[in-house]
Amino acid sequence: MTEIEKLIAALNKIAAELNQQHPVEEQIPRVLRSKYFRELIVSLINHPMYDPKTELEFQKQGKVAALPILRKMRGCFSQPTVLCFSSFAEIAEILIPSLAPIFRSFLNKLQKSNQAGVTVKSLLCLDRDADFYQNLTVDLEKNNPHALFPTSPYRESEGSVVSSSDDHTIEAVMTHRSFTSIRIEENVLETSNPILSDVYSPLGRCVCLVDKNVEESYGSKIDKYFSDNGIILHKFVYRAMEIDKTLASVEKMLHEFKNLSVARHEPVLIIGGGVLADIGGLACALFNRNTPYIMVGSSIVSAIDAGPSPRTCCDGFGYKNLTGAYHAPILTITDKSFFKTLRKGWLRHGVAEIIKMAIVKDAKLFEQLEKIGIDLIETKFGTVSHPNSSAINDASREILAGAMRSYVESEYGNLYETHQCRPHAYGHTWSPGFELQSGLLHGHAVSIGMGFGAFLSWKRDWLGLSDLNRILNLITDYELSLWHKILLDEELIWNAQTSITDKRGGNLAAPVPKGCIGECGYINELTRTELRNNILEYQSFCNKFARNGHGIEPLCSDVGLENPADVLDINNPTKAA
Ligand SMILES: NC(=O)c1ccc[n+]([C@@H]2O[C@H](COP(=O)([O-])OP(=O)(O)OC[C@H]3O[C@@H](n4cnc5c(N)ncnc54)[C@H](O)[C@@H]3O)[C@@H](O)[C@H]2O)c1
Ligand SMILES: [Zn+2]
Structure with missing residues:
Protein backbone atom coordinates (compact mmCIF):
# COMPACT_ATOMS: atom_id res chain seq x y z
CA MET A 1 0.00 0.00 0.00
CA PHE A 149 8.34 14.97 24.02
CA PRO A 150 8.76 17.27 21.01
CA THR A 151 9.49 20.93 21.74
CA SER A 152 7.67 21.87 18.58
CA PRO A 153 6.42 19.86 15.60
CA TYR A 154 8.39 21.99 13.15
CA ARG A 155 11.97 21.09 14.00
CA GLU A 156 14.14 18.18 14.92
CA SER A 157 17.84 17.70 15.42
CA GLU A 158 20.37 14.98 15.94
CA GLY A 159 24.06 14.58 16.40
CA SER A 160 26.76 12.03 16.35
CA VAL A 161 29.48 12.07 18.98
CA VAL A 162 32.70 10.06 19.15
CA SER A 163 35.32 10.34 21.86
CA SER A 164 38.73 8.98 22.65
CA SER A 165 39.13 6.30 25.33
CA ASP A 166 39.99 8.92 27.99
CA ASP A 167 37.27 11.33 26.78
CA HIS A 168 39.82 14.13 26.39
CA THR A 169 39.09 14.28 22.68
CA ILE A 170 35.50 14.54 21.60
CA GLU A 171 34.20 15.06 18.09
CA ALA A 172 30.61 15.80 17.10
CA VAL A 173 28.61 16.41 13.96
CA MET A 174 25.19 17.99 14.36
CA THR A 175 22.28 18.30 11.95
CA HIS A 176 18.94 19.98 12.13
CA ARG A 177 15.78 19.52 10.08
CA SER A 178 12.85 21.84 9.76
CA PHE A 179 10.07 22.20 7.26
CA THR A 180 8.14 25.05 5.78
CA SER A 181 5.25 25.67 3.42
CA ILE A 182 4.69 28.36 0.87
CA ARG A 183 1.23 29.21 -0.41
CA ILE A 184 0.09 31.67 -3.04
CA GLU A 185 -3.45 32.35 -1.86
CA GLU A 186 -6.00 35.07 -2.24
CA ASN A 187 -8.28 36.61 0.38
CA VAL A 188 -6.74 34.86 3.38
CA LEU A 189 -8.71 37.18 5.67
CA GLU A 190 -12.10 35.99 4.42
CA THR A 191 -13.70 34.23 7.38
CA SER A 192 -14.22 31.05 5.38
CA ASN A 193 -10.55 30.77 4.33
CA PRO A 194 -9.16 28.03 6.61
CA ILE A 195 -5.43 28.55 6.06
CA LEU A 196 -4.94 30.56 9.28
CA SER A 197 -7.83 29.19 11.31
CA ASP A 198 -6.53 25.63 10.81
CA VAL A 199 -3.38 26.66 12.67
CA TYR A 200 -4.86 28.92 15.34
CA SER A 201 -8.21 27.37 16.08
CA PRO A 202 -6.77 24.32 17.87
CA LEU A 203 -4.40 26.61 19.78
CA GLY A 204 -7.31 28.85 20.81
CA ARG A 205 -5.39 32.10 20.31
CA CYS A 206 -3.14 33.97 17.91
CA VAL A 207 -0.33 36.34 18.81
CA CYS A 208 0.03 38.68 15.87
CA LEU A 209 2.43 41.45 14.83
CA VAL A 210 0.99 43.86 12.27
CA ASP A 211 2.60 46.60 10.20
CA LYS A 212 1.03 49.99 11.03
CA ASN A 213 0.17 50.72 7.39
CA VAL A 214 -1.45 47.30 7.04
CA GLU A 215 -3.43 47.84 10.22
CA GLU A 216 -4.88 51.05 8.82
CA SER A 217 -6.42 49.27 5.85
CA TYR A 218 -6.94 45.72 7.10
CA GLY A 219 -7.02 46.00 10.92
CA SER A 220 -10.75 45.50 11.22
CA LYS A 221 -10.67 42.62 8.72
CA ILE A 222 -7.99 40.88 10.80
CA ASP A 223 -10.06 41.36 13.97
CA LYS A 224 -13.18 40.05 12.25
CA TYR A 225 -11.43 36.99 10.82
CA PHE A 226 -10.29 35.83 14.23
CA SER A 227 -13.45 36.69 16.07
CA ASP A 228 -15.62 34.96 13.42
CA ASN A 229 -13.46 31.87 13.82
CA GLY A 230 -13.70 31.98 17.63
CA ILE A 231 -9.97 32.59 18.11
CA ILE A 232 -8.62 35.04 20.71
CA LEU A 233 -6.42 37.61 18.99
CA HIS A 234 -3.51 39.40 20.68
CA LYS A 235 -2.53 42.00 18.11
CA PHE A 236 0.48 44.34 18.31
CA VAL A 237 0.84 47.11 15.76
CA TYR A 238 4.29 48.36 14.76
CA ARG A 239 5.46 51.17 12.56
CA ALA A 240 7.92 49.44 10.23
CA MET A 241 10.06 51.80 8.22
CA GLU A 242 13.75 51.20 7.57
CA ILE A 243 14.61 53.49 10.50
CA ASP A 244 12.56 51.23 12.76
CA LYS A 245 14.63 48.19 11.81
CA THR A 246 16.50 48.24 15.11
CA LEU A 247 17.22 45.99 18.07
CA ALA A 248 15.03 48.30 20.15
CA SER A 249 11.98 47.34 18.06
CA VAL A 250 12.92 43.67 18.41
CA GLU A 251 13.17 44.06 22.17
CA LYS A 252 9.68 45.53 22.33
CA MET A 253 8.35 42.44 20.57
CA LEU A 254 10.24 40.16 22.95
CA HIS A 255 8.56 41.98 25.79
CA GLU A 256 5.10 41.29 24.32
CA PHE A 257 5.96 37.61 23.80
CA LYS A 258 7.13 37.32 27.40
CA ASN A 259 3.98 38.96 28.76
CA LEU A 260 1.87 36.43 26.87
CA SER A 261 4.17 33.45 27.53
CA VAL A 262 4.28 32.53 23.85
CA ALA A 263 5.04 28.82 23.61
CA ARG A 264 7.62 27.18 21.40
CA HIS A 265 5.04 25.23 19.42
CA GLU A 266 2.80 28.26 18.91
CA PRO A 267 3.50 30.16 15.68
CA VAL A 268 3.40 33.95 15.94
CA LEU A 269 1.60 35.57 13.00
CA ILE A 270 3.39 38.42 11.20
CA ILE A 271 1.50 40.52 8.66
CA GLY A 272 3.47 43.23 6.94
CA GLY A 273 6.23 44.41 4.63
CA GLY A 274 9.94 43.64 4.45
CA VAL A 275 10.94 45.52 7.59
CA LEU A 276 8.36 43.80 9.78
CA ALA A 277 9.31 40.43 8.25
CA ASP A 278 12.94 41.02 9.19
CA ILE A 279 12.46 42.32 12.74
CA GLY A 280 9.44 40.18 13.62
CA GLY A 281 11.25 37.10 12.34
CA LEU A 282 14.30 38.04 14.41
CA ALA A 283 12.20 38.45 17.56
CA CYS A 284 10.83 34.95 16.95
CA ALA A 285 14.32 33.56 16.40
CA LEU A 286 15.44 35.05 19.71
CA PHE A 287 12.43 34.37 21.90
CA ASN A 288 13.03 31.14 23.78
CA ARG A 289 15.89 30.75 21.30
CA ASN A 290 13.32 29.63 18.74
CA THR A 291 9.67 30.42 18.24
CA PRO A 292 7.89 29.46 15.01
CA TYR A 293 6.12 32.11 12.93
CA ILE A 294 3.81 32.45 9.96
CA MET A 295 4.54 35.24 7.52
CA VAL A 296 1.81 36.94 5.54
CA GLY A 297 3.68 39.19 3.11
CA SER A 298 1.54 42.24 2.48
CA SER A 299 3.97 44.03 0.15
CA ILE A 300 5.80 42.77 -2.93
CA VAL A 301 9.11 42.67 -1.07
CA SER A 302 7.75 40.59 1.77
CA ALA A 303 5.51 38.50 -0.46
CA ILE A 304 8.26 36.99 -2.56
CA ASP A 305 11.57 37.75 -0.88
CA ALA A 306 11.85 39.00 2.69
CA GLY A 307 8.77 36.98 3.72
CA PRO A 308 9.96 33.44 2.94
CA SER A 309 13.55 34.44 3.70
CA PRO A 310 15.29 32.68 6.58
CA ARG A 311 17.53 35.75 6.99
CA THR A 312 15.86 37.69 9.81
CA CYS A 313 17.70 40.78 10.95
CA CYS A 314 17.89 44.40 11.99
CA ASP A 315 20.22 47.29 11.12
CA GLY A 316 22.68 48.75 13.60
CA PHE A 317 25.67 51.11 13.98
CA GLY A 318 25.11 52.42 10.46
CA TYR A 319 25.24 48.94 8.98
CA LYS A 320 22.39 47.28 7.15
CA ASN A 321 21.26 43.88 8.43
CA LEU A 322 24.14 43.76 10.93
CA THR A 323 22.46 41.57 13.53
CA GLY A 324 20.31 38.61 12.73
CA ALA A 325 19.54 34.94 12.79
CA TYR A 326 18.65 32.27 10.27
CA HIS A 327 15.04 31.51 11.02
CA ALA A 328 12.57 30.65 8.25
CA PRO A 329 8.82 30.95 8.77
CA ILE A 330 6.94 27.67 9.09
CA LEU A 331 4.43 29.01 6.58
CA THR A 332 4.66 31.90 4.13
CA ILE A 333 1.48 33.19 2.56
CA THR A 334 1.52 35.47 -0.45
CA ASP A 335 -1.84 37.11 -0.95
CA LYS A 336 -1.88 39.74 -3.66
CA SER A 337 -5.22 41.09 -2.51
CA PHE A 338 -3.14 43.14 -0.01
CA PHE A 339 -1.35 44.91 -2.85
CA LYS A 340 -4.25 47.17 -3.73
CA THR A 341 -3.40 49.53 -0.86
CA LEU A 342 0.33 49.77 -1.66
CA ARG A 343 1.61 53.11 -2.92
CA LYS A 344 3.00 53.01 -6.43
CA GLY A 345 6.54 53.74 -5.19
CA TRP A 346 6.42 50.79 -2.80
CA LEU A 347 5.16 48.48 -5.52
CA ARG A 348 7.84 49.63 -7.92
CA HIS A 349 10.71 48.99 -5.52
CA GLY A 350 9.26 45.57 -4.66
CA VAL A 351 9.26 44.51 -8.29
CA ALA A 352 13.07 44.81 -8.24
CA GLU A 353 13.25 41.54 -6.31
CA ILE A 354 11.13 39.79 -8.95
CA ILE A 355 13.27 41.19 -11.76
CA LYS A 356 16.30 39.90 -9.84
CA MET A 357 15.10 36.29 -9.91
CA ALA A 358 14.09 36.60 -13.56
CA ILE A 359 17.53 37.82 -14.67
CA VAL A 360 19.63 35.16 -12.96
CA LYS A 361 17.27 32.22 -12.58
CA ASP A 362 14.20 32.26 -14.77
CA ALA A 363 14.20 33.36 -18.43
CA LYS A 364 10.47 32.64 -18.72
CA LEU A 365 9.72 34.99 -15.85
CA PHE A 366 11.87 37.61 -17.57
CA GLU A 367 9.78 37.31 -20.74
CA GLN A 368 6.54 37.54 -18.74
CA LEU A 369 7.80 40.74 -17.09
CA GLU A 370 8.78 42.19 -20.46
CA LYS A 371 5.38 41.33 -21.86
CA ILE A 372 3.18 42.81 -19.16
CA GLY A 373 5.43 45.84 -18.48
CA ILE A 374 4.40 48.75 -16.32
CA ASP A 375 0.74 47.62 -16.31
CA LEU A 376 1.81 45.22 -13.56
CA ILE A 377 2.47 48.20 -11.31
CA GLU A 378 -0.31 50.46 -12.63
CA THR A 379 -2.90 47.78 -11.86
CA LYS A 380 -1.21 46.79 -8.59
CA PHE A 381 -0.88 43.21 -9.80
CA GLY A 382 -4.38 43.13 -11.19
CA THR A 383 -6.04 44.22 -7.96
CA VAL A 384 -7.47 47.47 -9.35
CA SER A 385 -9.71 47.61 -12.36
CA HIS A 386 -8.29 47.85 -15.86
CA PRO A 387 -9.78 47.19 -19.32
CA ASN A 388 -7.60 44.11 -19.54
CA SER A 389 -8.15 43.05 -15.92
CA SER A 390 -8.56 39.36 -16.33
CA ALA A 391 -5.42 38.83 -18.45
CA ILE A 392 -3.40 41.04 -16.10
CA ASN A 393 -4.72 39.17 -13.10
CA ASP A 394 -3.68 35.82 -14.59
CA ALA A 395 -0.26 37.13 -15.62
CA SER A 396 0.27 38.65 -12.14
CA ARG A 397 -0.48 35.33 -10.49
CA GLU A 398 1.96 33.52 -12.78
CA ILE A 399 4.65 36.13 -12.15
CA LEU A 400 4.27 35.90 -8.37
CA ALA A 401 4.31 32.11 -8.41
CA GLY A 402 7.33 31.98 -10.75
CA ALA A 403 9.26 34.51 -8.64
CA MET A 404 8.46 32.58 -5.47
CA ARG A 405 9.51 29.22 -6.91
CA SER A 406 12.82 30.60 -8.21
CA TYR A 407 13.52 32.31 -4.91
CA VAL A 408 12.70 29.31 -2.76
CA GLU A 409 14.75 26.96 -4.94
CA SER A 410 17.79 29.22 -4.52
CA GLU A 411 17.33 30.00 -0.86
CA TYR A 412 16.20 26.80 0.80
CA GLY A 413 18.96 24.64 -0.62
CA ASN A 414 21.42 26.84 1.26
CA LEU A 415 19.44 27.93 4.30
CA TYR A 416 22.40 28.92 6.45
CA GLU A 417 24.38 30.51 3.61
CA THR A 418 27.05 27.87 4.07
CA HIS A 419 28.23 28.62 0.54
CA GLN A 420 28.06 31.73 -1.59
CA CYS A 421 26.70 30.42 -4.88
CA ARG A 422 23.53 32.37 -4.19
CA PRO A 423 21.77 33.69 -7.30
CA HIS A 424 19.26 35.59 -5.16
CA ALA A 425 22.08 37.80 -3.85
CA TYR A 426 22.32 39.35 -7.33
CA GLY A 427 22.12 43.13 -6.92
CA HIS A 428 22.98 42.84 -3.23
CA THR A 429 26.79 42.95 -3.45
CA TRP A 430 27.56 46.69 -3.27
CA SER A 431 24.08 47.94 -2.34
CA PRO A 432 24.24 47.10 1.39
CA GLY A 433 27.13 49.56 1.56
CA PHE A 434 25.27 52.49 0.01
CA GLU A 435 21.54 51.85 0.59
CA LEU A 436 21.21 53.56 3.98
CA GLN A 437 23.72 56.29 3.18
CA SER A 438 21.96 57.31 -0.03
CA GLY A 439 18.47 57.10 1.47
CA LEU A 440 17.48 54.89 -1.49
CA LEU A 441 14.58 52.48 -1.22
CA HIS A 442 15.85 48.91 -0.99
CA GLY A 443 14.54 47.98 -4.46
CA HIS A 444 16.25 50.95 -6.14
CA ALA A 445 19.54 50.20 -4.38
CA VAL A 446 19.24 46.60 -5.58
CA SER A 447 18.34 47.57 -9.16
CA ILE A 448 21.45 49.79 -9.31
CA GLY A 449 23.47 46.80 -8.16
CA MET A 450 21.78 44.60 -10.77
CA GLY A 451 22.47 47.04 -13.59
CA PHE A 452 26.10 47.38 -12.59
CA GLY A 453 26.50 43.61 -12.16
CA ALA A 454 25.10 42.93 -15.63
CA PHE A 455 27.41 45.60 -17.04
CA LEU A 456 30.45 43.93 -15.40
CA SER A 457 29.37 40.61 -16.85
CA TRP A 458 29.20 42.13 -20.35
CA LYS A 459 32.64 43.70 -19.86
CA ARG A 460 33.98 40.20 -19.18
CA ASP A 461 32.34 38.78 -22.28
CA TRP A 462 30.08 36.66 -20.11
CA LEU A 463 26.97 38.31 -21.52
CA GLY A 464 26.03 39.56 -24.99
CA LEU A 465 25.23 43.22 -25.60
CA SER A 466 21.63 42.49 -26.59
CA ASP A 467 21.00 40.63 -23.31
CA LEU A 468 22.62 43.48 -21.37
CA ASN A 469 20.35 45.98 -23.13
CA ARG A 470 17.28 43.84 -22.46
CA ILE A 471 18.17 43.71 -18.75
CA LEU A 472 18.80 47.43 -18.41
CA ASN A 473 15.69 48.24 -20.43
CA LEU A 474 13.53 46.03 -18.24
CA ILE A 475 14.84 47.77 -15.12
CA THR A 476 14.17 51.25 -16.57
CA ASP A 477 10.79 50.21 -18.04
CA TYR A 478 9.73 49.44 -14.49
CA GLU A 479 10.95 52.96 -13.54
CA LEU A 480 13.67 51.57 -11.29
CA SER A 481 17.15 53.06 -10.94
CA LEU A 482 20.27 52.02 -12.79
CA TRP A 483 22.28 54.87 -11.44
CA HIS A 484 22.77 57.07 -8.38
CA LYS A 485 25.63 59.47 -7.84
CA ILE A 486 26.64 57.71 -4.64
CA LEU A 487 28.44 55.18 -6.87
CA LEU A 488 31.04 57.91 -7.45
CA ASP A 489 32.05 57.86 -3.76
CA GLU A 490 35.03 55.61 -4.34
CA GLU A 491 35.92 55.08 -0.69
CA LEU A 492 32.37 54.11 0.25
CA ILE A 493 31.92 51.68 -2.63
CA TRP A 494 35.30 50.05 -2.04
CA ASN A 495 34.40 49.68 1.64
CA ALA A 496 31.13 48.12 0.54
CA GLN A 497 33.06 45.60 -1.55
CA THR A 498 35.58 44.71 1.15
CA SER A 499 32.86 44.36 3.77
CA ILE A 500 30.71 42.10 1.64
CA THR A 501 33.81 40.05 0.79
CA ASP A 502 34.43 39.55 4.52
CA LYS A 503 30.79 38.69 5.05
CA ARG A 504 30.97 36.13 2.24
CA GLY A 505 33.82 34.25 3.86
CA GLY A 506 36.64 35.99 1.95
CA ASN A 507 35.10 35.74 -1.52
CA LEU A 508 33.42 38.54 -3.43
CA ALA A 509 31.25 35.90 -5.15
CA ALA A 510 29.13 38.60 -6.81
CA PRO A 511 26.25 36.87 -8.64
CA VAL A 512 25.68 38.23 -12.15
CA PRO A 513 23.84 36.97 -15.23
CA LYS A 514 26.23 34.77 -17.18
CA GLY A 515 25.85 33.15 -20.60
CA CYS A 516 22.28 34.25 -21.09
CA ILE A 517 19.35 35.70 -19.22
CA GLY A 518 18.14 33.19 -16.63
CA GLU A 519 21.61 31.83 -15.85
CA CYS A 520 23.98 32.91 -13.08
CA GLY A 521 27.76 33.14 -12.61
CA TYR A 522 29.97 34.74 -9.96
CA ILE A 523 32.59 37.48 -10.21
CA ASN A 524 35.27 36.92 -7.61
CA GLU A 525 38.10 39.21 -8.69
CA LEU A 526 37.65 42.95 -8.99
CA THR A 527 40.44 45.34 -7.95
CA ARG A 528 39.81 48.80 -6.59
CA THR A 529 41.02 50.36 -9.84
CA GLU A 530 38.84 48.08 -11.96
CA LEU A 531 35.88 48.86 -9.73
CA ARG A 532 36.39 52.62 -10.07
CA ASN A 533 36.96 52.51 -13.84
CA ASN A 534 34.02 50.21 -14.45
CA ILE A 535 31.77 52.51 -12.44
CA LEU A 536 32.80 55.49 -14.57
CA GLU A 537 32.15 53.55 -17.78
CA TYR A 538 28.86 52.32 -16.39
CA GLN A 539 27.80 55.90 -15.67
CA SER A 540 28.15 56.89 -19.33
CA PHE A 541 26.54 53.62 -20.44
CA CYS A 542 23.48 54.45 -18.30
CA ASN A 543 23.06 57.73 -20.16
CA LYS A 544 21.71 55.73 -23.12
CA PHE A 545 18.70 54.61 -21.13
CA ALA A 546 15.49 56.33 -20.10
CA ARG A 547 16.01 59.20 -17.62
CA ASN A 548 19.78 58.68 -17.96
CA GLY A 549 19.34 55.63 -15.76
CA HIS A 550 17.62 57.46 -12.91
CA GLY A 551 14.65 55.82 -11.28
CA ILE A 552 11.33 57.42 -10.40
CA GLU A 553 10.84 58.22 -6.71
CA PRO A 554 14.01 56.31 -5.78
CA LEU A 555 14.33 57.62 -2.24
CA CYS A 556 12.52 56.50 0.91
CA SER A 557 11.61 60.15 1.46
CA ASP A 558 10.03 60.31 -2.04
CA VAL A 559 7.40 57.76 -1.04
CA GLY A 560 6.44 58.90 2.44
CA LEU A 561 9.07 56.98 4.40
CA GLU A 562 11.61 58.48 6.80
CA ASN A 563 15.12 58.87 5.40
CA PRO A 564 17.22 56.05 6.90
CA ALA A 565 20.40 58.13 6.40
CA ASP A 566 19.14 60.34 9.24
CA VAL A 567 19.73 57.58 11.77
CA LEU A 568 23.20 56.51 10.67
CA ASP A 569 25.63 56.64 13.56
CA ILE A 570 28.14 59.25 12.47
CA ASN A 571 30.73 57.90 14.89
CA ASN A 572 30.90 54.71 12.90
CA PRO A 573 32.38 54.33 9.44
CA THR A 574 29.58 53.73 6.96
CA LYS A 575 30.30 50.50 5.25
CA ALA A 576 28.41 47.44 4.23
CA ALA A 577 27.49 44.67 6.59
N1 LIG B 1 15.45 39.14 4.81
C1 LIG B 1 15.58 39.20 3.51
O1 LIG B 1 16.02 38.26 2.87
C2 LIG B 1 15.14 40.44 2.79
C3 LIG B 1 14.91 40.38 1.41
C4 LIG B 1 14.48 41.54 0.77
C5 LIG B 1 14.30 42.71 1.49
N2 LIG B 1 14.56 42.71 2.81
C6 LIG B 1 14.38 43.93 3.60
O2 LIG B 1 13.08 44.44 3.40
C7 LIG B 1 13.12 45.83 3.67
C8 LIG B 1 12.27 46.51 2.64
O3 LIG B 1 10.99 46.34 3.06
P1 LIG B 1 10.01 47.60 3.38
O4 LIG B 1 9.11 47.19 4.46
O5 LIG B 1 10.79 48.86 3.53
O6 LIG B 1 9.35 47.71 2.03
P2 LIG B 1 8.03 47.07 1.59
O7 LIG B 1 7.92 47.28 0.15
O8 LIG B 1 7.93 45.70 2.13
O9 LIG B 1 6.97 48.02 2.33
C9 LIG B 1 6.93 49.42 1.99
C10 LIG B 1 5.92 50.10 2.91
O10 LIG B 1 4.67 49.53 2.61
C11 LIG B 1 3.92 49.36 3.79
N3 LIG B 1 2.99 48.26 3.52
C12 LIG B 1 3.26 46.94 3.51
N4 LIG B 1 2.18 46.26 3.09
C13 LIG B 1 1.21 47.17 2.83
C14 LIG B 1 -0.11 47.08 2.33
N5 LIG B 1 -0.64 45.93 1.98
N6 LIG B 1 -0.81 48.22 2.20
C15 LIG B 1 -0.27 49.42 2.51
N7 LIG B 1 0.99 49.56 2.95
C16 LIG B 1 1.72 48.45 3.11
C17 LIG B 1 4.94 49.09 4.85
O11 LIG B 1 4.50 49.64 6.05
C18 LIG B 1 6.17 49.83 4.36
O12 LIG B 1 6.30 51.07 5.02
C19 LIG B 1 14.54 46.28 3.66
O13 LIG B 1 14.94 46.56 4.98
C20 LIG B 1 15.28 45.05 3.15
O14 LIG B 1 16.58 44.94 3.69
C21 LIG B 1 14.96 41.61 3.47
ZN1 LIG C 1 16.66 42.45 -1.27
Missing part, protein backbone atom coordinates in the same frame (compact mmCIF):
# COMPACT_ATOMS: atom_id res chain seq x y z
CA THR A 2 1.27 3.49 -0.75
CA GLU A 3 1.43 6.13 1.98
CA ILE A 4 -1.63 7.90 0.61
CA GLU A 5 -3.62 4.65 0.40
CA LYS A 6 -2.71 3.85 4.01
CA LEU A 7 -3.83 7.29 5.17
CA ILE A 8 -7.06 7.14 3.21
CA ALA A 9 -7.89 3.71 4.63
CA ALA A 10 -7.29 4.89 8.21
CA LEU A 11 -9.22 8.13 7.71
CA ASN A 12 -12.17 6.23 6.28
CA LYS A 13 -12.33 4.03 9.37
CA ILE A 14 -11.99 6.96 11.77
CA ALA A 15 -14.72 8.86 9.88
CA ALA A 16 -17.04 5.85 10.05
CA GLU A 17 -16.67 5.87 13.82
CA LEU A 18 -17.05 9.64 14.18
CA ASN A 19 -20.17 9.52 12.03
CA GLN A 20 -21.95 7.51 14.73
CA GLN A 21 -22.83 10.75 16.58
CA HIS A 22 -22.01 9.48 20.09
CA PRO A 23 -20.88 12.00 22.71
CA VAL A 24 -17.26 13.06 22.32
CA GLU A 25 -16.26 11.32 25.56
CA GLU A 26 -17.39 8.00 24.07
CA GLN A 27 -16.18 8.54 20.53
CA ILE A 28 -12.57 9.32 21.38
CA PRO A 29 -11.89 6.03 23.23
CA ARG A 30 -13.68 4.07 20.48
CA VAL A 31 -11.32 5.51 17.87
CA LEU A 32 -8.23 5.40 20.04
CA ARG A 33 -8.54 1.77 21.14
CA SER A 34 -9.03 0.47 17.61
CA LYS A 35 -6.48 -1.61 15.69
CA TYR A 36 -6.48 0.82 12.76
CA PHE A 37 -5.64 3.75 15.05
CA ARG A 38 -2.79 1.83 16.59
CA GLU A 39 -1.40 1.01 13.15
CA LEU A 40 -1.75 4.63 12.09
CA ILE A 41 0.00 5.99 15.20
CA VAL A 42 2.90 3.55 14.88
CA SER A 43 3.30 4.29 11.21
CA LEU A 44 3.23 8.07 11.84
CA ILE A 45 5.77 7.82 14.65
CA ASN A 46 8.15 5.95 12.38
CA HIS A 47 7.69 8.25 9.42
CA PRO A 48 10.77 10.41 8.77
CA MET A 49 10.31 14.18 8.39
CA TYR A 50 11.94 13.95 4.98
CA ASP A 51 11.25 10.95 2.80
CA PRO A 52 11.87 11.42 -0.94
CA LYS A 53 9.62 8.47 -1.80
CA THR A 54 6.64 9.98 0.01
CA GLU A 55 7.31 13.42 -1.50
CA LEU A 56 7.33 11.97 -5.00
CA GLU A 57 4.15 10.01 -4.35
CA PHE A 58 2.30 13.09 -3.02
CA GLN A 59 3.57 15.19 -5.91
CA LYS A 60 2.49 12.64 -8.52
CA GLN A 61 -0.98 12.43 -6.99
CA GLY A 62 -1.31 16.23 -6.89
CA LYS A 63 -1.37 16.18 -3.08
CA VAL A 64 1.69 18.28 -2.21
CA ALA A 65 -0.42 20.42 0.14
CA ALA A 66 -0.95 17.37 2.38
CA LEU A 67 2.78 16.94 3.07
CA PRO A 68 3.14 19.46 5.94
CA ILE A 69 0.04 18.01 7.60
CA LEU A 70 1.53 14.53 7.43
CA ARG A 71 4.74 15.95 8.91
CA LYS A 72 2.83 17.49 11.82
CA MET A 73 0.85 14.27 12.29
CA ARG A 74 4.09 12.45 13.09
CA GLY A 75 3.67 14.00 16.55
CA CYS A 76 0.03 12.95 17.03
CA PHE A 77 0.89 10.51 19.81
CA SER A 78 2.14 13.27 22.09
CA GLN A 79 -0.32 15.97 21.06
CA PRO A 80 -3.54 17.11 22.72
CA THR A 81 -6.51 15.42 21.04
CA VAL A 82 -7.63 18.72 19.56
CA LEU A 83 -4.40 19.10 17.59
CA CYS A 84 -4.43 15.48 16.49
CA PHE A 85 -8.04 15.58 15.21
CA SER A 86 -7.51 18.98 13.66
CA SER A 87 -4.71 17.46 11.54
CA PHE A 88 -7.04 14.61 10.57
CA ALA A 89 -9.62 17.17 9.43
CA GLU A 90 -7.02 19.13 7.46
CA ILE A 91 -5.59 16.12 5.68
CA ALA A 92 -9.05 14.68 4.99
CA GLU A 93 -9.89 17.97 3.26
CA ILE A 94 -7.15 17.19 0.73
CA LEU A 95 -7.19 13.41 0.48
CA ILE A 96 -10.93 12.66 0.80
CA PRO A 97 -12.87 15.94 0.75
CA SER A 98 -16.22 14.13 1.01
CA LEU A 99 -15.31 13.03 4.56
CA ALA A 100 -13.96 16.38 5.71
CA PRO A 101 -17.34 17.64 7.08
CA ILE A 102 -17.48 14.64 9.43
CA PHE A 103 -14.07 15.51 10.85
CA ARG A 104 -14.89 19.23 11.02
CA SER A 105 -18.14 18.69 12.90
CA PHE A 106 -16.46 16.29 15.34
CA LEU A 107 -13.66 18.83 15.85
CA ASN A 108 -16.24 21.47 16.71
CA LYS A 109 -17.66 19.27 19.44
CA LEU A 110 -14.21 18.26 20.65
CA GLN A 111 -13.08 21.87 21.00
CA LYS A 112 -15.94 22.54 23.38
CA SER A 113 -15.34 19.41 25.46
CA ASN A 114 -12.98 18.85 28.38
CA GLN A 115 -11.14 16.25 26.27
CA ALA A 116 -9.60 18.85 23.95
CA GLY A 117 -6.43 19.48 25.92
CA VAL A 118 -5.82 15.88 27.01
CA THR A 119 -2.98 14.24 25.12
CA VAL A 120 -3.60 11.23 22.91
CA LYS A 121 -0.74 9.46 24.68
CA SER A 122 -2.23 9.85 28.15
CA LEU A 123 -5.59 8.49 26.99
CA LEU A 124 -3.95 5.54 25.25
CA CYS A 125 -1.79 4.70 28.25
CA LEU A 126 -4.89 4.41 30.44
CA ASP A 127 -7.00 2.38 28.05
CA ARG A 128 -7.30 -1.25 27.01
CA ASP A 129 -3.92 -1.38 25.25
CA ALA A 130 -2.12 0.41 28.06
CA ASP A 131 0.73 -2.13 28.15
CA PHE A 132 1.48 -1.70 24.49
CA TYR A 133 1.50 2.09 24.71
CA GLN A 134 3.47 2.22 27.96
CA ASN A 135 6.15 0.03 26.39
CA LEU A 136 6.07 2.22 23.32
CA THR A 137 6.61 5.27 25.52
CA VAL A 138 9.66 3.70 27.14
CA ASP A 139 11.04 2.77 23.75
CA LEU A 140 10.49 6.27 22.34
CA GLU A 141 12.32 7.86 25.28
CA LYS A 142 15.46 6.17 24.01
CA ASN A 143 14.93 5.76 20.30
CA ASN A 144 12.69 8.56 19.11
CA PRO A 145 12.30 11.33 21.69
CA HIS A 146 10.88 13.70 19.06
CA ALA A 147 7.77 11.53 18.91
CA LEU A 148 7.37 11.56 22.68
